[in-house]
Structures are given as C-alpha cells and as structure tokens.
Amino acid sequence: MSIKITGTGSFIPERIERNSDFNEHEFLNLDGTGFNQPNAVIIEKFKAITGIAERRYIEDELFNSDIAFFAAERAIADAGIDPEELDYLIVAHNYGDVAHNHMQSDTVPSIATRVKQKLKIKNPKCVAYDMLFGCPGWVESVIQANAFIKAGIAKKCLVIGSETLSRVIDKHDRDSMIYSDGAGATVIEASDEEGGILAHESATYALDEGTFIYFGKSNNPTISEERRYIKMHGRKIYEFALSNVPEAMKTCLEKSGTDIADVKKILIHQANEKMDEAILKRFYKLFGLSVPQGIMPMSIDKLGNSSVATVPTLLDLILKGNMENQELKKGDTIILASVGAGMNINSIVYKL
Incomplete structure (x- = not known):
C-alpha cells in the first residue's frame, strides 16, 4: 500500500x-x-x-x-x-x-x-x-x-x-x-x-528561535489601538533556514532511499526568492553538486508569500499545467519542504 x-x-x-x-x-x-x-x-x-x-x-x-x-x-x-x-x-x-x-x-x-x-x-x-x-x-x-x-x-x-x-x-x-x-x-x-509518500522529516527549534516570527504592535508609535500584527526578525530567519533546511531535506531524501539525481522538482515554501535559492545551493552542495536548472519552480514573483498555501498551490499549478515551462508526470520524484514560525521545518519525498 x-x-x-x-x-x-x-x-x-x-x-x-x-x-x-x-x-x-x-x-x-x-x-x-x-x-x-x-x-x-x-x-x-x-x-x-x-x-x-x-x-x-x-x-x-x-x-x-x-x-x-x-x-x-x-x-x-x-x-x-x-x-x-x-x-x-x-x-x-x-x-x-x-x-x-x-x-x-x-x-x-x-x-x-x-x-x-x-x-x-x-x-x-x-x-x-x-x-x-x-x-x-x-x-x-x-x-x-x-x-x-x-x-x-x-x-x-x-x-x-x-x-x-x-x-x-x-x-x-x-x-x-x-x-x-x-x-x-x-x-x-x-x-x-x-510511489506516494516515501519519507518525511520534521523538527521544531524553539529554545532560541521560537520568537523569530511573532505577533507585535505597529511600527507607528502614534497608533494607540491594541491591535497586533505579524512581525519577524528577517536576518535571523534567513540564517536559520540556511543552516537547517538543507540538512532536513538531505536527511529526508536519504531516508527515502532516493538518489538525488532522480529528484525532478523541489517545491519549497515561497517566502523569499534569494533565501530559497540559497537553501537549494546549500542542499546540493551537501552532495557535492550544483543546482540543476529549472528544478525549483517559483510562484513568489506573482503570488507573494501565502504561508501554508504556497506549497500546495504550487503543486496544483504545475499538475494542472498552469506554470510555464514546468511539468510533472507519473513516476516523477519530488521534494516538498517548508520553514516558518516555531521555528518549524519539514520535508517530504514524494513519488507521483
């Protein structure tokens, strides 16, 4: 099964x-x-x-x-x-x-x-x-x-x-x-x-990283209402993601028994284009390789960061043929990965 x-x-x-x-x-x-x-x-x-x-x-x-x-x-x-x-x-x-x-x-x-x-x-x-x-x-x-x-x-x-x-x-x-x-x-x-879900990996880093993303007051001190907004320490998140996400993806891939050469696409949480590119570069460097061209489809330029929706939306767009120069077919192996508040990271190796 x-x-x-x-x-x-x-x-x-x-x-x-x-x-x-x-x-x-x-x-x-x-x-x-x-x-x-x-x-x-x-x-x-x-x-x-x-x-x-x-x-x-x-x-x-x-x-x-x-x-x-x-x-x-x-x-x-x-x-x-x-x-x-x-x-x-x-x-x-x-x-x-x-x-x-x-x-x-x-x-x-x-x-x-x-x-x-x-x-x-x-x-x-x-x-x-x-x-x-x-x-x-x-x-x-x-x-x-x-x-x-x-x-x-x-x-x-x-x-x-x-x-x-x-x-x-x-x-x-x-x-x-x-x-x-x-x-x-x-x-x-x-x-x-x-096929299907071949392996997965998850982790929560909370001791020092738990408040990298939080709810806080407006940057405008003249606003007196008690409303709170999403806030983040961008540089700390960037450094955290680069240090931890590639390792989680590597562990997940190894657990799946899949060769990295067989990975057709990597669908990663669309939070920051430069950060995602750096994550992939470090991931492939762990295998002594360069990032293959076109392996990371990006929707962030038009859709921004929609948090939990970015990865499933990206998957749907590709499977429905709605992303230019991107396709997936039966038998392809992909990696799904994300990082965010918690600080949480996770990854899935999946075969269509």
Missing part, C-alpha cells in the same frame, strides 16, 4: 496588489524611526531580495474559511471522491478568520469545522481540526494524514493550507510587502499504486 495525493485544488484571489501600491505607505523601523531612503528605493531593494513584484489579497467580504472551502471543492472534484467518504479534514492556517478592518481573530469553531460545514458533509466520523504550525503547516498536515492512513484509522483525508495574511499586516512595516493570501488543498488516499 502507498499513500498518494489523488486530487489537488487551489484558490488564488483575483485582487492584485503591486509593489507600486506601497509607494504611499509610511515605512518605519521597529522603534518608530523613519528610513533615510525614499519608498521607491526601499521597494526596489525589496524586489531584488525577495523576487516579489505583486501579491494577491482576498476581497473584503471573504474570510479565510471561504477560500479554504473553494480550494477544497476543487481538490475533491479533481480526486473524484464523495466528500462523505473523508475520514479527516485538516486545515493548516495561523490566524483563523479575520474580518476586513477588524483586529480580532475568530477560531471558534475551527476553520476545519467551518469548511466541513460549507462542504455540507453530514458524516460525523469525518474528523475536522486545525493545524497551527507556521508556514510548514500544510506539509505537516500531510505528514499527519500519512500517519493516520498508515495506522489503518483512515483511508481518505482532505488537507488544506489556507491563509489571509493581508488581514494581519502592519502597513508601517516594510516586511508587510512579503505577505499575501491564498489556499491550496489536496486529497490524500491509500492506494495500490507504487
């Missing part, structure tokens, strides 16, 4: 927020002081480092649970299953449902419960719950689904990664330009076919 992804779906919001839309923002340091550079220069440097030219935001009337539902519908249809057959419905996110221009997150009931309700699933034995694991949440949820199926307590699982980071960004923080909204979903099933 293998455990395979039998259906994928994603939801990419139609609203485009371009880099030029940040020209009128007042960017400030954490201590509230201003920068000695005009916004045009800040944005130009941001683009050179992250690779992001634009990102997607959801419409004002939508919620995170809505877009998770949209992606789920598409994955279920792609798999051709009856949703009543699902044993688990797992939704990875970080901030719940946050209404437009509202400061409070709503996580009761869970986002997974809301998605199950929107899907009109009647079966009470379809267990719905949320995964809070930072940006690696979708990958970790797939690992959990894999465990449930291997243990014989599930046959079909729906795993969703969905986030609306536009609702928790500080417009006075230049890092706000990184974040975006989106959702990706997959159906995971037991299969008689070869």
Whole structure:
C-alpha cells in the first residue's frame, strides 16, 4: 500500500496588489524611526531580495474559511471522491478568520469545522481540526494524514493550507510587502499504486528561535489601538533556514532511499526568492553538486508569500499545467519542504 495525493485544488484571489501600491505607505523601523531612503528605493531593494513584484489579497467580504472551502471543492472534484467518504479534514492556517478592518481573530469553531460545514458533509466520523504550525503547516498536515492512513484509522483525508495574511499586516512595516493570501488543498488516499509518500522529516527549534516570527504592535508609535500584527526578525530567519533546511531535506531524501539525481522538482515554501535559492545551493552542495536548472519552480514573483498555501498551490499549478515551462508526470520524484514560525521545518519525498 502507498499513500498518494489523488486530487489537488487551489484558490488564488483575483485582487492584485503591486509593489507600486506601497509607494504611499509610511515605512518605519521597529522603534518608530523613519528610513533615510525614499519608498521607491526601499521597494526596489525589496524586489531584488525577495523576487516579489505583486501579491494577491482576498476581497473584503471573504474570510479565510471561504477560500479554504473553494480550494477544497476543487481538490475533491479533481480526486473524484464523495466528500462523505473523508475520514479527516485538516486545515493548516495561523490566524483563523479575520474580518476586513477588524483586529480580532475568530477560531471558534475551527476553520476545519467551518469548511466541513460549507462542504455540507453530514458524516460525523469525518474528523475536522486545525493545524497551527507556521508556514510548514500544510506539509505537516500531510505528514499527519500519512500517519493516520498508515495506522489503518483512515483511508481518505482532505488537507488544506489556507491563509489571509493581508488581514494581519502592519502597513508601517516594510516586511508587510512579503505577505499575501491564498489556499491550496489536496486529497490524500491509500492506494495500490507504487510511489506516494516515501519519507518525511520534521523538527521544531524553539529554545532560541521560537520568537523569530511573532505577533507585535505597529511600527507607528502614534497608533494607540491594541491591535497586533505579524512581525519577524528577517536576518535571523534567513540564517536559520540556511543552516537547517538543507540538512532536513538531505536527511529526508536519504531516508527515502532516493538518489538525488532522480529528484525532478523541489517545491519549497515561497517566502523569499534569494533565501530559497540559497537553501537549494546549500542542499546540493551537501552532495557535492550544483543546482540543476529549472528544478525549483517559483510562484513568489506573482503570488507573494501565502504561508501554508504556497506549497500546495504550487503543486496544483504545475499538475494542472498552469506554470510555464514546468511539468510533472507519473513516476516523477519530488521534494516538498517548508520553514516558518516555531521555528518549524519539514520535508517530504514524494513519488507521483
């Protein structure tokens, strides 16, 4: 028996927020002081480092649970299953449902419960719950689904990664330009076919790294409201990722028994183009190799960092033929990898 992804779906919001839309923002340091550079220069440097030219935001009337539902519908249809057959419905996110221009997150009931309700699933034995694991949440949820199926307590699982980071960004923080909204979903099933999930690896570094990404006040000290926003120590995250993610990917690949030459694509969390390129360079250096051309598809330039949604969205885009010069076919081996708040890292070696 293998455990395979039998259906994928994603939801990419139609609203485009371009880099030029940040020209009128007042960017400030954490201590509230201003920068000695005009916004045009800040944005130009941001683009050179992250690779992001634009990102997607959801419409004002939508919620995170809505877009998770949209992606789920598409994955279920792609798999051709009856949703009543699902044993688990797992939704990875970080901030719940946050209404437009509202400061409070709503996580009761869970986002997974809301998605199950929107899907009109009647079966009470379809267990719905949320995964809070930072940006690696979708990958970790797939690992959990894999465990449930291997243990014989599930046959079909729906795993969703969905986030609306536009609702928790500080417009006075230049890092706000990184974040975006989106959702990706997959159906995971037991299969008689070869391949599927060959190995996985996860880790949490919390002692010194636990607050590299956190919730904090606005960089603008004149704002008196008690609202909190997503914040990060970018340089520390960059150094952490380069030190730990390549090793985790190497360990996972070795556990799978797969030769690195047989890896066709590496789908890595789209957080920062330069960081992802550096991670891959270090990963291949561990094997004494250079990075093969075209092995790391990138969507960050158009979609930004949608946290838990980046990897499943990327997978869906490629499998549906919606990424130029990128394709996957049956029998191909890929690596899925992510890093994020926790600090958490994980990786999966998967054969289509």
